[in-house]
Amino acid sequence: MNVSALAIAGQRSALALKDVTCAFPSSSGTTYVAVKNVSLTLAEGEFVSIVGPTGCGKSTLLNVAAGLLRPTCGEVFVADEPLRALNRRAGYMFQADALLPWLTARGNVALGLELGGMPKKAAAERAEGWLKRVGLAGHGDRYPHQLSGGMKKRVSLAQILVMGPKILLMDEPFSALDVQTRQLMENELLDIWSHDRKSVLFVTHDLEEAISLADRVIVLSSGPATAPIAEFEVNIPRPRDVTEIVQSPHYLQTHRRIWETLKKEVLRSYERGKAV
Amino acid sequence: MQHNRIDRGKVWLLRGVLLAAVLVGWQVGIDRQVLPELFFGSPRVIGATIIKWWGSGAFYVHLYVTLVETLLSFAIGTALALVLGLWLALSPLWAAVFDPFIKAVNSMPRLILAPIFAIWFGLGIWSKVALGVTLVFFGVFFNVYQGIREVSPVLLANTRMLGANHRQLIRRVYLPSAMTWVFSSLHLSVGMAFIGAVIGEYLGSSEGIGYLILQAEGTFDTDSVLAGIVVLTICALVLDAVISAAEKALLVWRPTAH
Numbered sequence: 001m002n003v004s005a006l007a008i009a010g011q012r013s014a015l016a017l018k019d020v021t022c023a024f025p026s027s028s029g030t031t032y033v034a035v036k037n038v039s040l041t042l043a044e045g046e047f048v049s050i051v052g053p054t055g056c057g058k059s060t061l062l063n064v065a066a067g068l069l070r071p072t073c074g075e076v077f078v079a080d081e082p083l084r085a086l087n088r089r090a091g092y093m094f095q096a097d098a099l100l101p102w103l104t105a106r107g108n109v110a111l112g113l114e115l116g117g118m119p120k121k122a123a124a125e126r127a128e129g130w131l132k133r134v135g136l137a138g139h140g141d142r143y144p145h146q147l148s149g150g151m152k153k154r155v156s157l158a159q160i161l162v163m164g165p166k167i168l169l170m171d172e173p174f175s176a177l178d179v180q181t182r183q184l185m186e187n188e189l190l191d192i193w194s195h196d197r198k199s200v201l202f203v204t205h206d207l208e209e210a211i212s213l214a215d216r217v218i219v220l221s222s223g224p225a226t227a228p229i230a231e232f233e234v235n236i237p238r239p240r241d242v243t244e245i246v247q248s249p250h251y252l253q254t255h256r257r258i259w260e261t262l263k264k265e266v267l268r269s270y271e272r273g274k275a276v
Numbered sequence: 277m278q279h280n281r282i283d284r285g286k287v288w289l290l291r292g293v294l295l296a297a298v299l300v301g302w303q304v305g306i307d308r309q310v311l312p313e314l315f316f317g318s319p320r321v322i323g324a325t326i327i328k329w330w331g332s333g334a335f336y337v338h339l340y341v342t343l344v345e346t347l348l349s350f351a352i353g354t355a356l357a358l359v360l361g362l363w364l365a366l367s368p369l370w371a372a373v374f375d376p377f378i379k380a381v382n383s384m385p386r387l388i389l390a391p392i393f394a395i396w397f398g399l400g401i402w403s404k405v406a407l408g409v410t411l412v413f414f415g416v417f418f419n420v421y422q423g424i425r426e427v428s429p430v431l432l433a434n435t436r437m438l439g440a441n442h443r444q445l446i447r448r449v450y451l452p453s454a455m456t457w458v459f460s461s462l463h464l465s466v467g468m469a470f471i472g473a474v475i476g477e478y479l480g481s482s483e484g485i486g487y488l489i490l491q492a493e494g495t496f497d498t499d500s501v502l503a504g505i506v507v508l509t510i511c512a513l514v515l516d517a518v519i520s521a522a523e524k525a526l527l528v529w530r531p532t533a534h
Contacts, residue, residue: 098434112438145531
């Protein structure tokens with residue numbers, strides 16, 4: 001289905017998962033199938049949100065796309081090339097705090113450049129520029145424990161963007177923030193994204209967030225053996241302000257349509273959770 | 277919050293009072309002949325002995341030897357522990373293979389090895405260093421091992437995604453992460469290094485504070501024995517302070533509230 005959508009847009013694929021299945025040995029000796037036969041495509045410059053009930057294997061899909069996890073079967077293509085090692089074109093923003101606590105904000109942003117062999121001074125200058133772009137000018141010398149949750153997320157974002165990735169993989173990056181900070185970060189992300197339109201795969205369990213940000217929303221079934229069950233185009237015009245569009249009729253209509261599908265999965269996931 | 281704040285000046289004052297009370301009580305006990313001086317020594321004479329040592333050249337040779345032994349055992353033991361701890365923490369197979377042997381050697385009363393080291397390395401400093409190394413090694417080793425094993429997988433994944441190879445992961449993530457653990461063990465290891473040096477000297481040597489103490493014991497000179505112990509204690513405190521300063525400088529990134 002997404003193949004036809006791509007053909008219409010006439011775009012190349014930035015990232016494609018073909019028939020990806022991931023199984024893990026479970027403690028009871030059986031295998032646990034986290035995701036099963038997942039195929040999805042991310043076009044160049046496209047912002048795609050993936051929503052699904054909690055614990056449905058969304059992070060597993062991102063780890064596969066990042067090359068951190070090798071699928072049990074199926075394949076990953078990056079810019080139409082099969083992925084064999086880590087995905088060097090992708091930046092990965094984790095749900096948990098991933099900043100090195102022993103580096104300052106500037107040191108954290110410069111880390112990737114330094115690892116790639118850039119001289120310390122040049123890397124620090126580039127890092128400073130990105131800190132400014134995410135609104136943290138003057139905070140470069142602070143250590144992560146001296147930063148608020150929102151500021152840490154900004155540093156994480158700068159840490160990834162400084163590397164100039166073509167693809168952004170984001171795993172519920174703002175879920176730990178309070179609502180106001182989260183909306184601020186979402187707007188900021190959209191603003192940064194609008195400058196160079198990277199391909200973004202944004203995983204969340206929050207439908208509101210998914211719709212506000214994305215061009216396309218993919219709904220996953222509840223786990224185990226998670227797979228995409230439906231996808232929806234979001235035709236809300238850009239630039240968007242996430243605090244305002246939630247009241248637009250277009251948004252409400254999209255929300256209602258997707259929620260009908262998602263609700264069943266959430267309930268199923270909830271029932272299963274109760275049974276365990 | 278308010279009741280947690282302690283006046284530092286008051287703490288130091290009370291410490292001084294406590295120390296003075298013990299010393300004065302001790303001295304009075306000796307002077308009144310409640311305590312026999314042969315067994316307990318006298319604070320006044322101990323102080324005088326230290327001052328006499330301080331002014332004599334020979335004492336510095338002994339102190340120097342003991343300090344060199346201590347620092348060498350500390351440095352070599354810590355370095356070995358870092359390398360081996362890092363290696364085993366990153367190779368589960370070898371960790372499993374070595375596990376029983378490490379436990380066995382660790383539970384062995386290692387001070388008993390001193391005579392064997394004297395046979396192997398002679399009566400010079402290296403037999404003392406060897407003993408010190410066996411004492412320093414394990415405390416640091418277990419902490420490095422644990423520190424490396426507990427590195428957050430998210431930090432590792434993130435740093436890998438930013439382009440780190442294996443060696444860069446060790447230098448930028450594993451080692452800094454283990455440092456917190458290592459420093460907590462270094463405070464203990466300094467004491468261990470001193471024990472190794474002094475016991476080694478005590479069991480066979482011709483110089484060092486341990487040798488001085490042994491000599492004094494031979495003539496029932498309790499004051500000199502205690503003076504030697506006081507000097508060692510002061511040295512250990514100074515080294516511990518140096519480590520605390522290094523810890524403070526190297527671990528600036530740690531939150532201070534704990």
